[in-house]
Amino acid sequence: MVADEAALDEFCQKFRLKKTGRNEILLQAGDVCPYIYFVNSGCLRVYMMDVNGKESTRFLITEGRFGTAFPSFTLQEPSLAYIQSIEPTEALYINHHDFRELLDTIPGWERVYLISLERDYIASIKRIESLITMDATQRYRHLMDTNPEIIRRLPNKIIADYLGISQETLSRLKSKK
Amino acid sequence: MVADEAALDEFCQKFRLKKTGRNEILLQAGDVCPYIYFVNSGCLRVYMMDVNGKESTRFLITEGRFGTAFPSFTLQEPSLAYIQSIEPTEALYINHHDFRELLDTIPGWERVYLISLERDYIASIKRIESLITMDATQRYRHLMDTNPEIIRRLPNKIIADYLGISQETLSRLKSKK
DNA sequence: CTTGAAATTTGACAAATGTCAAATAATTTA
DNA sequence: TAAATTATTTGACATTTGTCAAATTTCAAG
Numbered sequence A, B: 001m002v003a004d005e006a007a008l009d010e011f012c013q014k015f016r017l018k019k020t021g022r023n024e025i026l027l028q029a030g031d032v033c034p035y036i037y038f039v040n041s042g043c044l045r046v047y048m049m050d051v052n053g054k055e056s057t058r059f060l061i062t063e064g065r066f067g068t069a070f071p072s073f074t075l076q077e078p079s080l081a082y083i084q085s086i087e088p089t090e091a092l093y094i095n096h097h098d099f100r101e102l103l104d105t106i107p108g109w110e111r112v113y114l115i116s117l118e119r120d121y122i123a124s125i126k127r128i129e130s131l132i133t134m135d136a137t138q139r140y141r142h143l144m145d146t147n148p149e150i151i152r153r154l155p156n157k158i159i160a161d162y163l164g165i166s167q168e169t170l171s172r173l174k175s176k177k
Numbered sequence C: 001c002t003t004g005a006a007a008t009t010t011g012a013c014a015a016a017t018g019t020c021a022a023a024t025a026a027t028t029t030a
Numbered sequence D: 001t002a003a004a005t006t007a008t009t010t011g012a013c014a015t016t017t018g019t020c021a022a023a024t025t026t027c028a029a030g
Helices: A001-011 A068-076 A096-105 A109-133 A136-146 A148-155 A155-165 A167-176 B002-013 B070-075 B096-104 B109-133 B137-147 B148-153 B156-163 B167-176
Strands: A016-020 A024-027 A035-041 A043-049 A054-061 A083-085 A088-093 B016-020 B024-025 B037-043 B041-049 B055-062 B082-086 B089-095
Touching: A001 A096, A001 A109, A016 A024, A024 A068, A035 A043, A035 A054, A035 A096, A035 B037, A043 A167, A054 A148, A054 A155, A054 B109, A068 B109, A088 A096, A096 A109, A109 A136, A109 B055, A109 B070, A109 B109, A109 B156, A136 A155, A136 A167, A136 B041, A155 A167, A155 B109, A167 B070, B002 B096, B016 B024, B037 B041, B037 B096, B041 B089, B055 B148, B055 B156, B096 B109, B109 B137, B137 B156, B156 B167
Parallel strands: none
Antiparallel strands: A016 A088, A024 A083, A035 A088, A043 A054, A043 A083, B016 B089, B024 B082, B037 B089, B041 B055, B041 B082
């Protein structure tokens, strides 16, 4: 239908393209996160840093996924997290106002976003479960089973932060079995 | 408006009331979760049990909150979790089919649910953060700061499971400071 | 109000994981 | 390609947290 094509066109118009190098910071903690990203290639990392400089990875966003500093973007309040491109990355992005507007203007978009939210929420519930029920070894094996690619692809340090363990412990787990 | 009143009325019609005693099981692991609950009074607990019988609490749902075994209810697949009433509880419930139908029939409901999902997702992100960045002491203090009521109200064992630590460790944390 | 069951506390010890430091390996960039 | 940086591995040891058992306290049902 013409109407839907026009809507889709308007949808796409709102997005801009960003290309980054390795290890660029896209969002500083303390700033309000203006954008949600759709990663075409590369990998974004949403992470926090404590007072001692110790980092923890909240999310890893690879090709074909939406991602942002979700609480900050959604509530438009200062972010506890940083966003960084671990690899050279190409991503589409849209600002908060335009993103909210899509909910009212693009037919069916509200449902698409809702279902995507359900999926992300379920993924985060699964992650909570792995954190409260599994020890370091089990969490590592679980990640091996469900997402072996990011283990191959990303540095130890990032994977360890993501699993909530130290790099040394991860290194020892890897050499065990 | 009359139309909205009729819609609201239809909305309410879909819910049924359930009253439970203490420690009743509302959902068995392995079953598909048919209902989402709105707790009027009391407290529901969504928890898992490992092969050794060790329990872990995924969620605690108190007055005025919606809750269910979310992945099972949403995807209509067998649940890894149990639902239990920790206290005598009064809750409204609605089945999956009717709940999905509300999205299409009640004007504005899709948006309400979407925003509720965003909130729940943000809460789960915060919980992940507390699990990967804090040790047992910090997590306990954090819960004291953000939700002291459930510590007062619920047994140690449940709180410990929720924090992902053993009851003995929690008991020692409480006596320390 | 009493009694039996459940929850909590405590001690002793074991296991898991973290920390620090140093050596080695891998990777990036000039 | 070489130098410099960054990542990984390893050892020694400290710390945190878990486990098991027993004593004590609290609480709910009769």
